[in-house]
Amino acid sequence: MMTQALNVNLTTELRRYVKEQVQSGRYQNENEVVRDAIRQMQQREIEQFERIFGDYPSAPQGEPTDEDDAAIQAAIQRHRSGRQAVPKP
Numbered sequence: 001m002m003t004q005a006l007n008v009n010l011t012t013e014l015r016r017y018v019k020e021q022v023q024s025g026r027y028q029n030e031n032e033v034v035r036d037a038i039r040q041m042q043q044r045e046i047e048q049f050e051r052i053f054g055d056y057p058s059a060p061q062g063e064p065t066d067e068d069d070a071a072i073q074a075a076i077q078r079h080r081s082g083r084q085a086v087p088k089p
Contacts, residue, residue: 008034 010018021033064072 018030018033021027022030027033027036
């Protein structure tokens with residue numbers, strides 16, 4: 001698998017936590033800590049989606065298509081446009 005570099009700015013507390021994870025031996029290096037955190041985020045999103053739509057018989061199956069993505073983006077834009085049109089109290 002090909003990898004690409006990503007620079008991330010962390011707070012002092014998060015940086016300390018990442019270093020502690022490596023020093024404890026749980027991870028071999030800082031990259032592993034970040035990759036594992038991202039994988040866990042992905043898993044939480046999948047589990048949340050399954051909790052919401054798992055028992056819903058009309059839930060979409062498989063990965064979203066390009067058409068699905070375009071429809072979602074259009075709905076977001078419509079929502080944002082409508083929100084901006086409402087005057088703030």
